[in-house]
Amino acid sequence: MLEKKMKMANLDAVTVKDGFWKNYMELVRCRMIPYEWEALNDRVEGAEPSYGMANFREAAAGGGTFRGRVFQDSDVYKWLEAVAYSLMWHPDAQMEATADEAIEIIAAAQQPDGYLDTYYILTGIEKRFTNVMDNHELYILGHMTEAAVAYYRATGKRKLLDTAIRYVDCADRNFGREEGKLRGYPGHEVAEMALVELYGVTGEERHLKLAQYFIDERGQKPLFFAEERERFHNEYKWKESYFQDQYYQAGKPVRDQERAEGHAVRAVYLYSGMAEVAAMTEDQELFAACERLWKSIVEKQMYLTGAIGSSEYGEAFTFDYDLPNDTLYAETCASIGLVFFARRMFEITRDGQYTDIMERCLYNSIISGMSLDGQKFFYVNPLEVQPEASRKDFYKRHVDVQRQKWFACACCPPNIARLLASLGGYMFEQSEDTVFVNLFAAAELRTGVGGHLSTLHLETEYPWDEDIRIRIENEQPTEFTVAVRIPAWCENWTASVNGSRCQETPEKGYLYLQRTWRTGDTIGIHLEMPVRCMAANPRVRDDVGKMAVMRGPLVYCLEEADNGDQLQELYLSEDAAFTLKREPEFLGGTVTIATEGWRLSENEWDEHTLYRTYRKPVYKKQTLKFIPYYAWANRSEGEMSVWVRVKQ
Template sequence: MLEKKLHSLSLNQIQIEDMFWKEYMELVRNHVIPYQWEALNDRIKEAEPSYCIQNFRVAAKLEEGSFQGMVFQDSDVYKWLEAVAYSLMWHPDEKLEQTADETIDLIAAAQQPDGYLDTYYIINGLEKRFTNLMDHHELYCLGHMVEAAVAYYKATGKRKFLDVAIAYADCAAEHLGTEEGKIPGYPGHEVAEMALVALYEVTGEERHLNLAKYFIDQRGQEPLFFNEECKKNDNKCFWDDTYMQKQYYQAGKPVREQEKAEGHAVRAVYLYSGMAEVASATEDAELFKVCEKIWDNIVKKQMYVTGAIGATEHGEAFSFDYDLPNDTVYAETCAAIGLIFFARRMFEITKDSKYTDIMERALFNGVISGMSLDGKNFFYVNPLEVNPEACEKDYFKRHVKPVRQKWFGCACCPPNVARLLSSIGGYAFECSEDAIYMNLFVGGQIEAALNGKKNRFHVETQYPWEGTVKIKVENQEDSSFTYAVRIPGWCQNYELTINGVKPEYYVEKGYAILNHVWKNGDEILLKMDMPVTLVEANPRVREDIGKVAVMRGPVVYCLEEIDNQDQLQEIYLEENPVFTETFEKDLLKGVVTLKTQGKRLSEKNWGEETLYRPYRGRTYEKQELTFIPYYAWTNRGIGEMTVWVRI
């Protein structure tokens, strides 16, 4: 059975209190959400303008003007509203809610009588709508609108935004389909598929699920719709002259015939997330097997050690198996977030920790690296090796930035980070009727109804810097249910006790299953050994031969120039390095640093005019090396950085 075995707790049932994620959530609430609101209104000096709110005002005929920005600019405000909704769930804020309501009023004012709502076409001519589904992102904007509207309805109980989204979804269904008189199209940039299933879960209306299923089933069918659309409307597909062609959009063949991740990475994982949702909701075993096969291809052959995906700047795309360059990498922040979406949905169907392990890896490394520690600067691209001079002067590395940017003309990543971090509690804990699953080790207060009884838990942890997690039951009456604790894939040794005694339990798909009659004051204690680990890549990853990455727990580490001088390519680890682990509370908002004795290839006896010479063997100079968490790099100034180190 493919029905979801688990569902997220409402964010108002989770009060996060731990030092790591609470810091991020408050940063988003107090700084990122307000900062992004200013950006959406073009009030950030020296940042690229957004034009987002301005476009809605023009579309609503509240001011004169033309459409400006990217064709998908509407989606930025939707993702901002989704982040606001999640924030309101765990921290009510009347002023913020009022701003959101006013923004929703503006959006509604721009909506057309038949429900259509895309400012690009409202401003530039409605007669052209649905004529370039391949590239003009109408359905992408619909998807983000639906996700935001569902979240806002759950947060506030207000229907206005939800009704706006339903009207646009119904408008799309009126125009798109295989019935006579309709356009047999589907999204060029996926996200509507998973959004429509979320809408179906709220409304119970089969038409919303059916539209999501149609978008998936129709994708890639012959004759290829995007080819026909190009012919009919004289559109040009840039990707036809590349090896990807329509697989750039994951539309070169039906989804059930696809076996590996291909094309634009964000579109891909958004599609796969929607496929998993539809497979579950419709009990489509064939479609779910495709999801499993593609998942395996991503994590076993196309994923960076940081959980980042999308190796090439050309199309922001997957390239080919084992192609994982570190200095020309793309690794878009949104792609890592999309992988988390995919992982979560696969986990909810299977209860298998192989998905939550990857969710954790991407979260701690590939996602939060995309935002500065003050929440005011952002990465679109997340490299694993940087030489600032190369970023400036090498044309093929021009997309790689050695420092986070204030904003982007294409600003999909910043609000995506905000909405994920605002909802992190829903990823950490999920439940069924009789079980609660701890997916991420996050401290705080959690409430859950299990077997018809209310339960309350208090979690304490210093994760990811320490491997101890304490869960205390705070119930008014005895309660029988299952508490399932993830044993991370990185953890080789652990101890699990209840009230100081080793309990009877079994491990199933990476979770320690604790079936118990729980009493007030019962305490689960998980102690995980967290040694420093050297990670090597499959030898087919050419760029990483003879190198290792350093990890501790879920955190990937890196070398930065500020700690280790420049020319990081000259540095080697010892064969069996011994690390000193130190928590430095005043460094990078509090991190564990790793120090070890390494060596540097000596430049002595190399004249400045000598580029090549007969090989004389190698000589080294000893050097103490300092590693910091990868996610925190370039928060202390511009310099070289590398994750993979020679050994």
């Protein structure tokens, strides 16, 4: 059975208290959402203009000039989705009024038949659906639908939901296998999972069937994208590429795809939709494809940080074990999409391998995409940086060494905001009789699992501290199960209930504690968090002879500000001993790691000698200081490296 029998906790039932994720959620609510509204209205001095709201205003007024990228509408929708999630756990009348203002403008731009894409409304609506491959109409539909569902759930207001339904119905009239319809599907996926979300609200079979159609039709022969290119003389940017139509994951039917290929964000958005449809329709073959594609990513194409998409060309997957550290792309949105995929796979399987990857991405490759003040952003998340190379090497020009205020293509900032604003639902999921604790934070969950109201109080300073305490409070004794994730990175752990050691053993990474719980009952979890030196498969050419440092879920890195320049000269000892230091005022409050390492001496060389006969290298001792990877580039511009050479 593939049917999902669990769901995310309602965000209004989760209160995240002081601690790591509370800081980030408040950053989103208090800084990012207001800042992004200013950016969407082109009011951030020195930032790339968005034109997001300007295009909607022009379209609502009946005409004007479109500016920005063809998919610019989607940034506004992701912002609205972040607002919706924030309102669920922190009502804010002013924020809601601002969102309502935006929704009124959006709805006013909608065409009589439901179509709503400002690019074609302003540049020639007669050309709509003539370049579905590249011009993102169905991608915009997807983000609009996700925002509409979230805002309806947050406020009960139907304005945006009804607007989205009209656009979905417009797409349904235009796409499908019936005579007179286009046999097309999204060039940039996201509508697939959005339509399943809409089905969850409307119960309309046509919404689920449209999602199923988009997935089943993809890659079928004759290939729709090829026919569309020929009919409308559209540019084929990837004609000479190695991936061609697999850039869009459309080179073959999805059930025949064996490995993750093409544009990384599109891929994981598609796989998320495939998992949703597989669960809804009990499609075992489709789910088997999801499992294959998951393994292709995490076993052979994922960085230590959880980043994916190793090539700037096409923002794409390349080939197995091709994971360069300094020329990679590793778009923030791709890691967010991997989290979407992971959550859906977990909800089907209850397997901790998926929530482990979810945690890895959240603590590393996602929050690295924003500055600690929430107002500057990375699009690309490298594992090694040399500033001069980013300025002067054409093939590293995409690797920023400082976060930017905004981007002309600004998908990442609002994507971060909507994910972090909805984080409470990733922390806890629940079925009829079980609460799943996926992520650890100081938080409260109010739940009716077991038929009576209970509150789970989580107390922890994770990821800095090794202990998690879960205290139960309920109106009467209630039987249910608390399933606590035991991370795969943790080799030694203990669990207790009311001080007595638990005898249960984990199943697929979760410790299932079934009890009749009473007020005052307490679960204690201790996760040993030693510093771990990580190695990569030797087929990963860039990491041979190197180690990376992790503690708990966090990947660490060296930065020039702490260790000097020429980081390639630094070495870790094979038997390195590490010292931890809690630094509450440093980089937003963190634990740093230090060890005695080595620096390759330059004294044996003079500036006029480029090569010479090999002789045994000379090293000098140097203390190496590691900081969490997510916190790099929040001080002065400088070098950074995750992987460090090993001195034997």
